[in-house]
Amino acid sequence: MKLNLFNYKSEVVDALQYNFSLREKEQIFFSLISHFGSISKVDFLISSSNEVSEKLEKDILNAIGKLNQGIPLQHITQIGYFRDLELFVNENVLIPRPETEELVSLVLEELSSHAKVLDLGTGSGCISLSIKSEFPEAIITGIDLSEKALEVAKQNGQKLDLDVSFLHLSMTEKLTQLGMFDILISNPPYIGKEEEKELDDNVVLHEPHMALFSDTEDPLYFYKLIYERALDNLVDGGFLFLELHENYSESTKQIFITNEFKDVEILTDLQGKLRFLKAQKA
Numbered sequence: 283m284k285l286n287l288f289n290y291k292s293e294v295v296d297a298l299q300y301n302f303s304l305r306e307k308e309q310i311f312f313s314l315i316s317h318f319g320s321i322s323k324v325d326f327l328i329s330s331s332n333e334v335s336e337k338l339e340k341d342i343l344n345a346i347g348k349l350n351q352g353i354p355l356q357h358i359t360q361i362g363y364f365r366d367l368e369l370f371v372n373e374n375v376l377i378p379r380p381e382t383e384e385l386v387s388l389v390l391e392e393l394s395s396h397a398k399v400l401d402l403g404t405g406s407g408c409i410s411l412s413i414k415s416e417f418p419e420a421i422i423t424g425i426d427l428s429e430k431a432l433e434v435a436k437q438n439g440q441k442l443d444l445d446v447s448f449l450h451l452s453m454t455e456k457l458t459q460l461g462m463f464d465i466l467i468s469n470p471p472y473i474g475k476e477e478e479k480e481l482d483d484n485v486v487l488h489e490p491h492m493a494l495f496s497d498t499e500d501p502l503y504f505y506k507l508i509y510e511r512a513l514d515n516l517v518d519g520g521f522l523f524l525e526l527h528e529n530y531s532e533s534t535k536q537i538f539i540t541n542e543f544k545d546v547e548i549l550t551d552l553q554g555k556l557r558f559l560k561a562q563k564a
């Protein structure tokens with residue numbers, strides 16, 4: 283007997299066994315029918331008695347198998363949503379997170395139209411590309427140590443027709459050749475290796491460790507490097523915006539409490555976690 287979309291939803295929700303809440307399972311169902319069948323939530327609501335095609339059933343069955351092994355939905359669809367952008371993502375980049383969308387909102391409040399912006403550890407290019415799409419006159423550079431991540435960022439820039447310079451450089455090195463910037467922004471790797479066991483398997487097994495963990499014992503390693511980069515590459519009066527680990531917000535702040543910076547503040551994300559640092563170069 284052929285299934286209609288309404289009954290199919292319950293079947294998919296039942297078949298999803300990985301650690302998902304009911305709400306997540308329903309969201310996954312809608313993402314899957316949209317991705318594989320071009321059926322939107324509204325289409326579903328107005329035509330839930332429509333039959334499910336064999337092709338859609340087969341594609342979704344395949345996807346459920348992967349989801350149940352912990353493979354992230356974004357790796358199956360190869361799409362990550364970030365603010366207004368639909369980005370290509372794969373296993374070489376961090377899947378863009380909602381907190382980072384909030385970081386971009388903070389930047390946009392201080393951005394003037396022709397500002398020069400440097401994004402340290404650009405990954406998929408999500409931060410750089412969303413700033414460029416909202417401030418087309420801004421001049422944006424994104425750097426990353428991972429060449430494979432940069433391929434993804436460049437592909438996204440081309441697909442979205444957004445002109446951002448993506449460069450293969452490390453924030454461990456001096457970047458004086460890049461000149462001065464009005465805004466420096468970074469979501470660096472900030473998870474300590476000791477926290478690896480607390481993370482979900484689908485993060486640890488499927489997202490690049492270079493994007494998640496600092497290889498050193500020092501949880502503030504990247505923040506100390508960014509402090510150095512800000513001394514060299516941020517104009518006086520320029521702003522620095524960082525995403526950080528809530529457990530280390532105070533110690534991260536202390537790095538920037540020097541004569542070189544003023545108005546160093548820690549800001550919370552929408553979940554009330556101490557998540558961002560904003561500072562102005564003195």
Ligand SMILES: C[S@@+](CC[C@H](N)C(=O)[O-])C[C@H]1O[C@@H](n2cnc3c(N)ncnc32)[C@H](O)[C@@H]1O
Binds near residue numbers: 376407454469471472
């Ligand atoms: C937490 S991810 C953030 C990616 C992206 N900006 C985002 O918010 O989704 C950190 C990024 O820093 C990059 N990275 C790690 N070490 C680096 C280094 N020494 N220099 C530059 N980038 C580095 C990683 O490859 C990864 O893309």
